[in-house]
Amino acid sequence: MDTTEEPGTTDAAPAAGDAGGRLVLAGTPIGNVGDASPRLRELLATADVVAAEDTRRLHRLCSALGVAPAGRVVSYHEHNERSRAGDLADAVAAGSTVLLVTDAGMPSVSDPGYRVVVACVERDLRVTAVPGPSAVLAALAVSGLPSDRFTFEGFAPRKPGERARAFAALADERRTVVLFESPHRTAATLAALAEALGGDRPAAVCRELTKTYEEVVRGPLADLAAWAAGREVRGEVCLVVAGSAGPRVRGVAELVADAEELTARGARLKDACAEVADAAGASRRDLYEAVLAARRAAGSGAAPPSA
Structure with a gap:
């Protein structure tokens, strides 16, 4: 029997404990508003509840897209996600479509979202996604480094000791490594990576992806550390580092x-x-x-x- 869905058909049936509601995780532009998908526009205009990491940025996005949220807009960020996850799951259980968006990229990937997903999964409520822009995948794709296998490490630890231990654990990692970093810590993180993984390890600094001043700088970690130390790095930064070619021989x-x-x-x-x-x-x-x-x-x- 052919079970292939035709383009434009509806999504899978609701879960057993679902009264028709659903939680939708939607990717938002990471820089260029033109990357917003038609499905994101539709859901912003039709969802019963829109949970946003920053409601002000949500309204700016909606204005740029020419849509207006018809449903209730609530905040959902790192400081209230634990307490608000249950409320959003209740709304899904009651039959509402709850749209979750963050400031940029995919919810739950180094952004709020994980806790409400867990709350819905535990109650057998429907969770789906509207794929969209991802800084992780964009940086990996443009880095020029192997992309067949990779590991995403999120943000590097802020404290030097913790950062050094975390990077030491990656010394023998064979997969390409992708990290997020704030601009003012980029130089220190690149220096720590060079020390832990070796200054000759190929890497790329991907800055302001999809934006007007997008910049991708490629080279050995030691060279990138020197490049970052000599300037004021600005904007959103992703670091991509080649995997190890084999166990590192320590002197x-x-x-x-x-x-x-x-x-x-x-x-x-x-x-x-x-x-x-x-x-x-x-x-x-x-x-x-x-x-x-x-x-x-x-x-x-x-x-x-x-x-």
């Missing part, structure tokens, strides 16, 4: 520094060397001797610790 100096960092935190030298060497696949004895040699060369005068 002796780096392993010595890691072992010394552990000893500074109170670990015995032999224990620190064992932990670092095991993680790097290196010799415990060789690393221990390298640390002692580095101390002697630095004239630290530190006596070798007891076994």
